[in-house]
Amino acid sequence: MTKRDLITIEDLTDQEIEEILDLADAMLAGARERVCAEKIMATLFYEPSTRTRLSFEAAMQRLGGSVISCPDMKFSSAAKGESIADTARVVSSYADILVVRHYWDGAAQAMAEYADVPVINAGDGSHEHPTQTLCDLYTLKKEKGYLKGLTVVICGDLKHGRTIHSLIYALARFGVHVVTLAAGGLELPHYVLERLQREHHYGLAPVSSEDLHAVFTETDAIYLTPDRPHQLALFTQVDGTIQTRLQKMAAGLKFDAFYVTRRQKERIKGGSTESGADYPRIGENFLRERRFKDTVIMHPLPRVDELSHEVDRDRRGIYFKQAAYGVPVRMALLQFLFDALRKGAVRAVVKREALYESREPLGALCSNGNCVTRTESASSRPRFELLFTGPGGALILRCFYCDHQFKVRYVGHAKSRRYCPYDITLEDTVRDWLKRDELAIFDSIKQAEELGYEPYRSGPQRTIMGEAQIRAALEQISEQILEESEDLDSLLVLGIRTKGSILALRIARELEKRCGRKIEVGEIEVYGPGDDLRRLSPADGEPETPRVKDRSIILVDDVIHTGRTVKSALSIIFKCGRPRSVRLAVLIDRGHREVPVKPNYVGKHIPSSERERVRVKLREVEHDEKDKVIIYSIISPDNSDQRSALSAPADAKS
Numbered sequence: 001m002t003k004r005d006l007i008t009i010e011d012l013t014d015q016e017i018e019e020i021l022d023l024a025d026a027m028l029a030g031a032r033e034r035v036c037a038e039k040i041m042a043t044l045f046y047e048p049s050t051r052t053r054l055s056f057e058a059a060m061q062r063l064g065g066s067v068i069s070c071p072d073m074k075f076s077s078a079a080k081g082e083s084i085a086d087t088a089r090v091v092s093s094y095a096d097i098l099v100v101r102h103y104w105d106g107a108a109q110a111m112a113e114y115a116d117v118p119v120i121n122a123g124d125g126s127h128e129h130p131t132q133t134l135c136d137l138y139t140l141k142k143e144k145g146y147l148k149g150l151t152v153v154i155c156g157d158l159k160h161g162r163t164i165h166s167l168i169y170a171l172a173r174f175g176v177h178v179v180t181l182a183a184g185g186l187e188l189p190h191y192v193l194e195r196l197q198r199e200h201h202y203g204l205a206p207v208s209s210e211d212l213h214a215v216f217t218e219t220d221a222i223y224l225t226p227d228r229p230h231q232l233a234l235f236t237q238v239d240g241t242i243q244t245r246l247q248k249m250a251a252g253l254k255f256d257a258f259y260v261t262r263r264q265k266e267r268i269k270g271g272s273t274e275s276g277a278d279y280p281r282i283g284e285n286f287l288r289e290r291r292f293k294d295t296v297i298m299h300p301l302p303r304v305d306e307l308s309h310e311v312d313r314d315r316r317g318i319y320f321k322q323a324a325y326g327v328p329v330r331m332a333l334l335q336f337l338f339d340a341l342r343k344g345a346v347r348a349v350v351k352r353e354a355l356y357e358s359r360e361p362l363g364a365l366c367s368n369g370n371c372v373t374r375t376e377s378a379s380s381r382p383r384f385e386l387l388f389t390g391p392g393g394a395l396i397l398r399c400f401y402c403d404h405q406f407k408v409r410y411v412g413h414a415k416s417r418r419y420c421p422y423d424i425t426l427e428d429t430v431r432d433w434l435k436r437d438e439l440a441i442f443d444s445i446k447q448a449e450e451l452g453y454e455p456y457r458s459g460p461q462r463t464i465m466g467e468a469q470i471r472a473a474l475e476q477i478s479e480q481i482l483e484e485s486e487d488l489d490s491l492l493v494l495g496i497r498t499k500g501s502i503l504a505l506r507i508a509r510e511l512e513k514r515c516g517r518k519i520e521v522g523e524i525e526v527y528g529p530g531d532d533l534r535r536l537s538p539a540d541g542e543p544e545t546p547r548v549k550d551r552s553i554i555l556v557d558d559v560i561h562t563g564r565t566v567k568s569a570l571s572i573i574f575k576c577g578r579p580r581s582v583r584l585a586v587l588i589d590r591g592h593r594e595v596p597v598k599p600n601y602v603g604k605h606i607p608s609s610e611r612e613r614v615r616v617k618l619r620e621v622e623h624d625e626k627d628k629v630i631i632y633s634i635i636s637p638d639n640s641d642q643r644s645a646l647s648a649p650a651d652a653k654s
């Protein structure tokens with residue numbers, strides 16, 4: 001039987017979303033066809049809920065259907081250790097549709113794979129909450145009449161708020177401008193920004209709007225906008241003209257809605273002890289601003305203290321209406337899904353690139369510790385989309401369940417049982433292995449070797465910079481930085497993990513030697529599991545995340561080639577605040593740029609070549625205790641033996 005699930009908002013096309021919103025209008029107007037008579041809905045809520053659960057149950061009953069559920073999953077067999085896969089199998093034999101809420105990211109997807117009936121995601125961990133988004137879109141459209149061209153400010157805990165993640169993709173699809181106003185340390189996760197950029201062509205720029213600062217003093221806003229040229233906003237610190245233009249544009253924005261959310265304290269490691277002084281709040285100040293006289297205020301609820309009760313009495317506070325629309329919208333959704341089932345419509349085709357699933361018992365794991373593939377392996381097998389266009393030519397795995405992204409470290413060929421570190425020159429080979437189902441991906445050498453894989457021989461190497469030259473280059477870079485820095489107090493040296501961070505620490509040490517004061521150092525993790533920006537060796541009592549607002553940042557990396565890593569790093573910086581300037585320092589510049597960034601400080605220029613790779617080896621990470629820069633070719637045309645081993649797996653020894 002074909003079935004139609006709703007796991008992420010991307011499972012619905014734009015047209016289908018509009019169809020559901022129109023249907024909701026009809027439901028609200030009193031259409032009461034008993035389209036669900038004889039149907040049973042099971043609600044499986046592993047997390048607390050008021051609105052979502054009750055509005056689903058009310059919607060089903062209004063359509064003539066009935067509902068079964070456990071009052072609390074703590075009283076179900078889950079408490080005895082039953083897997084979500086088994087629960088899904090069993091309950092789908094009792095009901096015609098399942099509505100699932102779970103604290104693991106990706107749990108709804110995992111259950112959908114075992115259930116014979118459609119599964120609706122009613123919120124999975126910090127990942128998505130697509131039906132809330134349908135209610136949000138319905139409310140916005142009803143209130144403003146249209147969606148395209150509106151500007152919505154999204155505030156609060158953008159990191160853990162699942163309602164926000166689904167909403168932001170949908171807003172981008174409907175051409176809504178988005179301004180994000182995150183509480184400190186709770187910015188939009190990088191994987192969400194990446195998806196917005198990759199799939200919806202949304203660029204991001206810092207907002208300099210004084211209007212917002214009138215309400216929120218400590219929080220920096222980011223503007224996300226659909227037009228192609230704004231992608232350049234990522235490099236605005238390098239190009240002052242574009243920056244000025246963008247800031248003017250952002251300052252002239254009319255804000256149509258504020259979408260306020262609570263701090264998701266249950267998802268914050270170690271609980272939330274912060275006083276929350278910089279948490280965006282809406283209250284009297286907001287209501288008094290003339291600028292916001294037509295700005296509506298939305299909230300998925302429950303609220304804590306981010307939305308004051310004064311707003312309840314104001315016509316602009318529309319969150320109770322938003323909650324009430326939950327019933328007609330969910331009625332429309334249920335009717336839509338049962339219709340799809342009758343017509344035999346399969347799940348909408350989501351743009352998924354080739355999915356990779358390891359054929360080996362060991363292999364790469366999702367980097368998100370709360371992903372269902374990490375928490376309950378009995379109910380899911382790690383599966384990933386392969387994205388070949390990561391920063392610096394990196395190969396990126398995107399988890400099929402939770403969307404988190406991370407970089408591939410080692411690739412292996414399952415037939416010849418050989419492995420090597422992934423390298424941009426291997427792209428075609430890896431595509432070929434994937435097609436033949438002969439690809440293996442490993443997180444570590446240990447994993448590969450435990451399965452009996454042996455390393456590929458690497459090509460001939462030459463050292464192009466020795467220890468003394470590297471030291472001299474870093475000294476010279478530090479001299480130049482000092483010469484060009486007017487205000488040392490605002491200096492922040494940020495390294496791109498891992499080698500960039502080591503170089504950043506060394507540059508900071510050189511700076512300290514020369515100017516006799518402490519220089520703050522931080523690191524950026526472009527594809528990390530969680531916090532993308534952190535202070536290196538945090539001082540006592542200071543927050544883990546360095547402040548970037550109004551700082552003069554020196555961004556440090558070992559090698560710059562395509563410029564994509566720097567682009568990603570800049571987007572992480574901007575999402576945390578608006579620095580005064582960003583200057584770029586690299587040990588090696590390979591000069592073949594896809595992205596218009598130019599390093600301000602360079603240790604050595606080495607022209608790029610398709611066949612040659614440069615690797616910076618630093619004593620902090622290498623075992624041979626010497627710094628050097630080497631150049632080598634991984635697929636050498638002169639070395640036919642190796643070439644055949646890598647590119648023609650059919651001939652390789654098995």
Ligand code: NCD
Binds near residue numbers: 052
């Ligand atoms: C939200 C949720 O559960 O994600 N509530 C809802 O469904 N209306 C928001 C929240 O819990 O903060």
